Each structure stands twice: as structure tokens, then as C-alpha cells.
Amino acid sequence: MKPHHWPLVALGGSAVVAITAVIVVGSKSPAVNMPILLGVPFVATYLAHLVSKRAPNKVLFEFRADPKPSWYNDAVEVTANGLEITALSGGGRMASSGPTKVSYGFNDLLGISTRAAVPGEAPWITLTDGRGLSVPEGDVVVLRTTKGEQVLPVEEPERFVALVRSRVSGLPDVHSTAVVTDNGGEAGAAPPPVGERTTPVQGPAVELTGPPLAMRWLVGATLALAGTVALPAIALLTTPGVPWIAPVFAAVAGVVWVLNRNVPRTWGRVALLPVPVSVLWLIGKGGYVWIPVLLVLCPLLGYLGGRMFRLGAHLGRNVEVRVPLRDGASLYVQRDRLVHKLNKSHDGGVHPRAMWLGDLTLIQPGTSPDLHAWPVPGGIRMPVGNSPMLRLVARPQQWILPATRPGELAELIRSRQGTPTQPTSMSYEEWRKLRSWAVRQTTANRRGNYTTAGIGWRLLAASVAANFAWSFLSIGPRFWVGILITAALTTGLLADWWRVRERMRVAEHHVLPPASPDWGEIRADHAPIPGWQPWR
Numbered sequence: 001m002k003p004h005h006w007p008l009v010a011l012g013g014s015a016v017v018a019i020t021a022v023i024v025v026g027s028k029s030p031a032v033n034m035p036i037l038l039g040v041p042f043v044a045t046y047l048a049h050l051v052s053k054r055a056p057n058k059v060l061f062e063f064r065a066d067p068k069p070s071w072y073n074d075a076v077e078v079t080a081n082g083l084e085i086t087a088l089s090g091g092g093r094m095a096s097s098g099p100t101k102v103s104y105g106f107n108d109l110l111g112i113s114t115r116a117a118v119p120g121e122a123p124w125i126t127l128t129d130g131r132g133l134s135v136p137e138g139d140v141v142v143l144r145t146t147k148g149e150q151v152l153p154v155e156e157p158e159r160f161v162a163l164v165r166s167r168v169s170g171l172p173d174v175h176s177t178a179v180v181t182d183n184g185g186e187a188g189a190a191p192p193p194v195g196e197r198t199t200p201v202q203g204p205a206v207e208l209t210g211p212p213l214a215m216r217w218l219v220g221a222t223l224a225l226a227g228t229v230a231l232p233a234i235a236l237l238t239t240p241g242v243p244w245i246a247p248v249f250a251a252v253a254g255v256v257w258v259l260n261r262n263v264p265r266t267w268g269r270v271a272l273l274p275v276p277v278s279v280l281w282l283i284g285k286g287g288y289v290w291i292p293v294l295l296v297l298c299p300l301l302g303y304l305g306g307r308m309f310r311l312g313a314h315l316g317r318n319v320e321v322r323v324p325l326r327d328g329a330s331l332y333v334q335r336d337r338l339v340h341k342l343n344k345s346h347d348g349g350v351h352p353r354a355m356w357l358g359d360l361t362l363i364q365p366g367t368s369p370d371l372h373a374w375p376v377p378g379g380i381r382m383p384v385g386n387s388p389m390l391r392l393v394a395r396p397q398q399w400i401l402p403a404t405r406p407g408e409l410a411e412l413i414r415s416r417q418g419t420p421t422q423p424t425s426m427s428y429e430e431w432r433k434l435r436s437w438a439v440r441q442t443t444a445n446r447r448g449n450y451t452t453a454g455i456g457w458r459l460l461a462a463s464v465a466a467n468f469a470w471s472f473l474s475i476g477p478r479f480w481v482g483i484l485i486t487a488a489l490t491t492g493l494l495a496d497w498w499r500v501r502e503r504m505r506v507a508e509h510h511v512l513p514p515a516s517p518d519w520g521e522i523r524a525d526h527a528p529i530p531g532w533q534p535w536r
Contacts, residue, residue: 058077058078058080059077059078060077061075061077061078061154061155061159062074062154062155063075063087063153064136064138064153065136072089073086073088074088076152078160078163078167082104083103083143083164084103085100085101085102085152086099087100087125088100088127095127095129095379100126100128104145104147106167106168108145109143109145110144110145111143111144111171111172111174112141112143112161112171112173112174113142113161113174113175114139114158116139116140117137117138117139117140117153119137119427119428119429121135121178121180122135122178123135123185124140124150124152126185129379129380130188130379131188132185132186132188134186135151135153139157139158142174142176143174144174144176149176186435187512188375188377188378190375190517191375191398193517193518193520193521195521195523195528195529195532196526196527197525197526197527198525198526198534200535200536201536202535202536203366203367203535205407206407206408208312208313208408209312209313210310210313210315211314213315216309219305220264220267220306220307220308221261221305223302223304223308224270224301224302225257225305227297227298227301228250228253228254228271228273228302229250229251229257229274231293231294231297232247232249232278232294233250233251235278235282235287235290235293236250236278236287238290239282239285239290240285242282242285243474246278249274249470249474252273252274252470253270253271253273256270256273257271262318262319262320262335263320264305264306264307264319264320265306265320267302267305267306268299268303268306269299269302270302271298271299271301271303272298272302273463273466274298275294275295276464276467277470278290278294279294309321311408311412312408315412317415317416318335320332320333320334321333323403323409325401325403325404326387326402326403326404327343327382327383327402328342328343329341329342329343331401331409333409333413333416335416336358336418337354337355337356337357337509338357338392338413339352339508340354340399340401341454342380342382343452344451344452344453350376350377350379350439350442350452351378351439351452351504351507351508351511352504352508353376353397353508353509354509355392355394355397355399355509356394356509357413357416358417358420358421359394359395359420361393361394361395362391362392362522363390363391363392364390364391364393364524364535365388365389365390365391365403365406365534366388366389366390366391366406366532366534366535367385367389367533368384368385368386368389368530368532368533369531369533371384371385372384372529374529377512377519378439378511382400382402384400384402385529387402388402388403388404389401389406390403390409391532391534393522395522396512396516396517396518396522397511397519398518398519398520398521398528400528400529406535407535424506424509424510428515431510431514434503435511437503438504438507438508441455441500441504442454442455455497455500456497458497459497461493462490462494465490465493466486469482469483469487469490472486
């Protein structure tokens with residue numbers, strides 16, 4: 001079901017065979033033999049790929065997607081008896097509840113033709129998780145069947161029509177007009193827009209506890225800087241033979257900490273930055289006693305420093321506060337916005353979502369006696385209910401978050417509210433491309449499962465490259481080639497992370513299409529889910 005991958009598989013296998021053959025045979029003309037050994041299996045496999053799509057009685061046509069993800073499986077098969085449509089991945093991710101399959105016998109077909117796709121037209125199919133797949137640009141096939149009209153954005157639409165007409169004689173042309181909708185359905189089905197009227201009940205007392213802000217900074221920054229700067233520098237300075245430039249990397253890590261001073265959750269990772277360089281020098285100069293100390297204490301001190309900024313009172317307005325949710329997801333309360341990230345156990349295809357604090361119109365703690373499945377835009381259903389929750393509304397968005405301490409979280413959010421933001425103008429086609437890009441950036445394949453991922457791997461790779469660059473620089477200028485390569489790699493990775501981060505921020509604030517209706521019941525005195533009881 002993945003013929004578009006066959007050439008790549010053939011290329012990889014052919015490369016291994018070619019390299020092995022050249023090495024084993026010991027050819028005197030590898031420049032001539034390599035293209036032959038590489039090209040013959042590749043061409044043969046690619047021809048087999050073409051033949052497989054035109055095999056007798058079973059012809060496969062893939063649907064268009066640009067680009068096609070590695071997990072793409074969507075296709076329509078023209079069999080001896082009819083058409084079998086299978087849609088699973090769409091342009092974003094694998095459907096969490098299995099593939100959507102639609103079949104039409106040749107006796108069901110009443111007409112067929114092609115037409116150009118219309119921007120914003122209704123989804124051509126709806127997956128089992130509630131997401132609708134938008135019609136991509138280009139010509140599409142329109143089938144008129146006994147069950148209604150079916151749009152098929154297949155590759156090679158003219159050949160598809162010719163093949164179907166060769167199997168079913170006398171099919172007339174279809175004169176079809178696309179149905180344009182405001183919401184293409186890619187966000188999935190929204191909750192019901194009308195809920196029952198509610199009566200507030202007395203909730204638990206809100207207790208904002210915690211040390212003063214000055215104390216948090218004094219203790220937290222001291223612990224973090226001790227692990228990031230002081231400990232690596234002391235270990236290197238007290239080890240004989242270590243050059244003076246090696247401990248300077250600890251100061252560079254200190255600068256990185258300053259840049260991330262308002263994001264305490266990263267302090268443990270920042271404290272790891274100078275450890276590889278320090279360990280390499282300690283191994284070379286015999287300072288083995290310091291190695292386990294740095295490996296354990298540096299990240300531990302950074303982590304403990306960040307823990308000083310857990311949810312409570314006296315957190316200020318600038319420090320980002322991470323609030324773990326009961327379903328494993330996390331809410332990040334930043335200076336001017338909220339970011340909700342699903343954990344890595346969720347199916348891929350749902351990138352983080354965000355709302356500006358100034359746009360919030362409702363902050364409502366509450367509870368519900370029953371467990372419900374709250375839909376997250378993108379096809380994921382999040383378990384909520386039977387416990388305290390926090391309801392947030394910033395039209396058209398509405399979040400129901402299973403927070404452990406919703407009252408305290410609501411107070412923190414209220415303390416940071418500002419002025420409303422100006423909405424960004426975006427067409428539906430621009431939104432669709434942005435969403436598709438964001439989904440690809442945040443979906444990973446782990447052991448055959450498609451899970452939610454992050455964009456931070458670029459920072460990890462940049463830190464590894466930076467450690468090598470500094471090690472080469474510490475050794476001396478004779479490694480100038482390694483210095484240039486690793487420095488350029490570090491710079492490129494950081495630039496790419498910044499580019500992706502800026503565009504991802506835009507995508508996070510546009511999880512719903514332009515002109516999307518409100519996500520469920522947003523009135524403060526009405527219930528978004530059955531049994532909702534707001535707290536006074």
C-alpha cells in the first residue's frame with residue numbers, strides 16, 4: 001500500500017549491495033561499477049513498482065498529498081468488482097481508531113468525470129476519529145453513485161476515469177458543483193453547541209501557598225547556577241593539566257541559563273550542557289573522581305532549582321509555570337499566553353495549542369460526576385470528568401483541562417491577564433498548509449506507533465555539536481576543520497530551531513480554521529459537558 005516508497009527502499013537496498021560488492025570484489029574501477037550496481041536493482045524495482053499499480057484486475061491509485069508522510073497509506077483500488085477506498089493517514093497522522101473504508105460496486109456507479117478542486121470545499125471523506133480530509137489542489141474525480149456523490153483526489157485522475165469507463169460501459173459525465181464550507185472539518189467534530197443551564201456550587205477553598213518570589217529566585221538561581229557553572233568550573237580548575245579555555249564553557253552555559261531564566265523547567269537540561277566537555281577533559285587528565293559527581297549533581301541541582309517555581313503564590317508575571325495535568329498532558333502558563341501540550345503517549349498529529357491570556361473571556365473551575373471524552377481539535381479525545389477541572393474560553397476556543405488544583409490555577413491565570421490581541425488574518429488554504437506543516441513537525445514514529453513529538457531535538461543536536469566544537473577549540477587550532485564543521489552545524493541547528501519555533505507559535509494559536517464556530521457551549525451559565533458544576 002506504499003508504492004511511493006518503493007523507489008526509496010530500492011535505492012537504500014541497492015546502495016548497500018553496491019558498496020558491499022565494490023569492497024568485496026576489490027574492483028579497480030569503482031567509479032564505473034558503482035553506478036551499474038546501484039542503478040540496475042533500482043531500475044528493476046521501480047519497474048516492478050509501476051507494474052504493481054497496473055496489475056490485472058487490481059489497480060492501485062494513491063490519493064494526492066504534498067508532501068506524503070512516511071506513514072501514508074491512503075489509496076483507492078480498482079478491483080474486478082468495484083472500487084475500494086481506504087483512508088487512514090490523510091495529510092496528518094494515522095487515524096487513532098483504524099482506517100476508514102468505503103466500497104462501491106460497479107453497479108453502484110451512475111456517472112464519473114473530473115473537475116478542478118475548489119478552495120474551502122467540503123472534506124472528501126471523514127476518518128473514524130472525526131477528522132475530515134480536505135480536498136487538495138488540482139483536478140479531482142467525481143463519482144455519482146447510488147449513495148450520493150464521492151470526490152476522489154487521486155493521482156492521475158484522467159487515467160483513473162479511463163480505467164473505470166473501461167470496466168463500466170456507458171457511464172455518463174457528471175456535472176458537479178463543489179460545496180464550499182467555512183470549516184473544512186480537519187479539526188474534527190466539535191462538542192454540541194447547546195448545553196444545559198448550570199447552578200454554581202461551593203468549591204474547595206483556594207490556598208495559594210509558597211515562598212515569596214525573592215526567596216524562590218534566591219534559592220532556585222543559586223542551585224541552578226551551582227550545577228550549571230560553579231561545579232563544572234571547580235572540577236576542571238582543580239584538575240592538573242586542564243587548559244584555561246576548557247572551564248570557560250561553563251561560563252557559556254551560564255549565559256544560556258540567563259537566556260532561559262524565565263523557563264525553570266529547562267534548567268536541569270541547561271545544567272547538562274557543560275558536562276560532556278568537562279568529562280572528556282577529566283578523562284584525559286585523570287580527574288576520574290569528579291566524573292560521577294558532575295553526571296549526577298549538575299542536572300540534579302538544575303532540576304531542584306527549577307522546582308522552586310511550582311504552582312503556588314508569589315510567582316510573578318514573567319516566569320513560565322508548568323502545571324502537570326492528570327491525563328499526562330501539561331499546561332504552560334507563560335507571561336502572555338497558555339500552551340497545552342499532550343504527552344508523548346498520545347497519537348501523533350495533534351500539535352500543541354495555545355491561547356493568549358488577554359483573549360480569555362471565561363476562567364471557570366468546576367467538576368462533573370461522570371467521565372466524558374472531550375474532543376481536542378485534530379481528532380484526539382481527552383478523558384475529563386469525575387474530578388476537578390478548569391474550563392477556559394477564548395472564542396472560538398474552549399478547553400476543559402483535568403487539573404488537580406483548578407482553583408489555584410485559575411487565580412494564577414487571572415493574575416496574568418492583559419489586553420486582548422488582534423487576530424491574525426489567514427485564509428482557509430493558508431491555515432490548512434500551516435496545520436499540515438505543524439503536524440509533520442510534531443509527529444514521530446516510535447516502535448511502529450505514531451506519537452506526539454516536539455521540536456526540541458534541534459536544541460539537543462546543537463548542544464552535542466557545540467560540545468564537539470568547544471573540545472576541538474580547546475585542543476588547538478590544528479583541528480580547525482572540525483571547529484568549522486561543528487560550529488557551522490551548531491549555528492544551522494539553532495537557526496532552524498528558531499525558524500520552526502516562530503512558525504509553530506503561529507500554528508499553536510490557529511488550531512481551528514478561520515471563521516470556525518465556537519468549540520461547543522461557551523456560555524458561562526451553561527454546561528459544556530453533561531453534569532458540569534461550576535464553582536463559586
